[in-house]
Amino acid sequence: MTSLEGARERRIRTGGVELCVAELGDPGRPTVVLVHGYPDSKEVWSEVAGRLAGRFHVVLYDVRGHGRSTAPSPLRGGFTLEKLTDDFLAVADAVSPGRPVHLVGHDWGSVQGWEFVTVGRTEGRIASFTSVSGPSLDHFGHWLGKRVKRPTPRRVGQLLGQGAKSWYVYLLHTPKVPELAWRGPLGRAWPKILARTERMPRGDYPTRSLPQDAAHGAWLYRDNVRARLRDPRTDAHAHVPVQLITPLQDAFLSERLYDELEQWVPQLVRRTLPAGHWVPRTRPDQLAAWITEFVTATEDGRTQPAATGRHADRFGGQLVLVTGAGGGIGRATALAFAAAGARVVAVDRNAEAAVDTAERALLAGAPAAWAETVDVSDEQAMEKLAEKVTADHGVVDVLVNNAGIGLAGAFFDHTTEDWKQVLDVNLWGVIHGCRLFGARMAARGQGGHIVNIASAAAYQPSRALPAYSTSKAAVLMLSECLRAELAGQGIGVTAICPGFVNTGITSAAHFAGVDAEEERRRQRRTARLYGLRNYPAEKVADAVVRAVVRNEAVVPVTPEARLLHAMSRFAPRALRRLARVEPRL
Structure with missing residues (x-):
């Protein structure tokens, strides 16, 4: 993505300063104004601005005293919110006369934005506001006052937590010290500090x-x-729809600051993402997608996203690909992410089943859903799928490697072809997905998550499941290894171990060493037993979504899976004895 190359620049005089303003995109389209924070300049938005310019008229300006804008003289008293509001109105009037703008602010740009959308003199000039990592000082003041006046253990903990995060604010109030530090060693070290603490790419x-x-x-x-x-305004109510984007790993702001925001914002959409403070640089794709969705919805007269289910704040607009999505756990998982507002790619070797899942995903709340027909064991087909999905829809945010087949029987009854088939699907299918889609996540540099569906059989040996258990144990270890390797790139990896779940895999499982009639009888009996257990695939899907939100490593799902997992750690001998029991099929 390009920087601000090709941007049209102009100078706007206001309040004794001259602001440097850059514009991208068609001025005839809705105007989106991006306001930067501290200690940034407008270039912090370059990655986001480039992504928005194809849809909107994008405007960025250097706040007074920053970048190529001039500073007020004297500096003291020259940066009040009242004067910053004057600056914003001057820019809005120049770039979008007679038409309200959509405001987006990060850090101090968001602090300013809260002032802009809560004062009377800006009414009619702003259509919507997207706030990223910057609270209203008035709301913050009331938040503090409520906890100081009526302390509870929870509120005191919140005060202490935010107080620790705000350590830098105290230093910035000291005379001369910040200026000396920034003009000296801190200014020189800042790019390396950001690269290390925020995993921020250079540009x-x-x-x-x-x-x-x-x-x-x-x-x-x-x-x-x-x-x-000390004296927060009591009338700081937003007069426009607000989208709040909260990075959950923000080193400077607690998400608890926004707990009571609904009382100040009548029309509020919440978004969260697992990222640090500088999301305009580290997560520009997601940020641009959410801004686009919110601005478009506001222009169309909608302020709420289509999906309002649980975790819609986390997955709204994200791209989720699920293999084996034609039924069972795969279909349930695709629908769970759809209900959370994700765009879904349903992959299955059965074309009709994949299409059916995609159609159901749209009904469940997905803003978009597509069906793809692929055999995950076919490396070349998976390579073509990865290229097609990336070209058509972008880099996958969440990958769920779910496709799998069942195989039971004694070890010496397993043929080489039996082993090849189960390993090709259950293990190589996962390897292909992780390698092809995971590599694109890593290259994008904006995080992501990989979910591999393993099994309780991964840690519970069984004389009846040598090949199946081996394949799932390999998936579990692969997941652990990948999790260690990709942690530094912000990509989570989870192994899900469901246990006995009522899905179609049992009726289609292959039983080695028996004739076709006996195999059909065992399939029917196994399916009936699983049906009597009747643990629904939807509960596994809920566990998958929850695991991504929490970035969990290994998730045993059913009660028996959790029990067996505990036994594998604390009573392995008992598991080995249990493995000798011959199932009666």
Whole structure:
């Protein structure tokens, strides 16, 4: 993605300063104004702006005293929220006269944005507001006051937690020290600090103006924080729809700051993502997708996303691919992500079943769903699938390797072809998915999650399931190895171990060493036993979605799977004795 190359620049004078404004896209389309935070300049938005420019008129400007905008003189008193509001209105009037703009703010750009959307003089000039990693100082002041006046153990914990995260705010109020630090060693070290702590890719950010931007920006805190927290406004109600995007790994802001936000925002959409503070640089794809969805919905007269189910704040608009999605756990998982607002790619070797799942996903709440017919054991077919999905829909955010087949019987009854078939699907199918889609996640550099459906048989040996158990044990170990390797790239890996679940895999399982009639009898009996157990695939799907949210490593699902997992750790001898029992089929 390109930076701000090709942007149209103009200078706007307001309040004794000159603002540098950049524009991308068609001015005839809805205008999206991106406001940067501290210690940034407008270039922090370059990755997001490039992604939005094809759909919108995108406007970025350097806040006064930052980038190529001039600084007020004197600095003290020149960065109040009132003056920053004047700046915003001057930019909005210049770039979108007579038509409201869609506002997006990050960090101090979001703090400013809350001021813009809660004061009367901006009514009619803003159509929507997307807030990223920056609270309203007024809302924050009321949040603090409520916890100080009526402390409970939980509220005190929240105060202490946010107090620890806000350590830098105290330092920024000290005279001269921040300026000296930013113009000296801190300014030189800042790019490396961000690369290490935020896993931020290098590019056109930070710019060479960083030391000066950070020194000037200290006055954002000095001119506003203490005054607003001490005496917050009581009328700070948003007069536009607001989309709140909360990075769950933000080192500076607790998600608890927004617990009572609904009382201030009548039309609120919440989004969360597992990322650090600088999501405009680390997660531009997801951020651009959510901004696009919200702006488009507002323009169409909608403010709520189509899917409002559990975890819709986390997966709305994300791309989820599920193999073996034609039925059972795969179908249930695809529908669970669809209900959470994800775009779904349903993959199965049965074309009709895949199409049926995609159609159901749309009914469940997915904004889009597609069916693909692939045999996961076919490496070349999987390579073509990965290329097609990436070209048509983008990089997958969540991959669920679910496709699998059953195989039972004594070891010496298993033929070489039996082993090849079960390993090709159950193990190589997972390897192909992890390699092809996982590599694209890693190359994108914006995180993701891989879910591999293993089995309780992965850690419970059985004389009746030598090949099947071996394949699932390999999937479990592969998942653990990948989790260790990809953790530094923000990609989670989970192994799901369901146990006895009522799905179609039992009626289609192959039984080695018996004739066709006896195989059919055992299939019917096994399916009947699983039916009597009647553990639904939907519960496994819920566990899959929850595991991605929590970034869990190994998830035994059913009660027996959890018991066997505990025994594998604390009573392995008992499991070995249990493995000798011959099932009566």
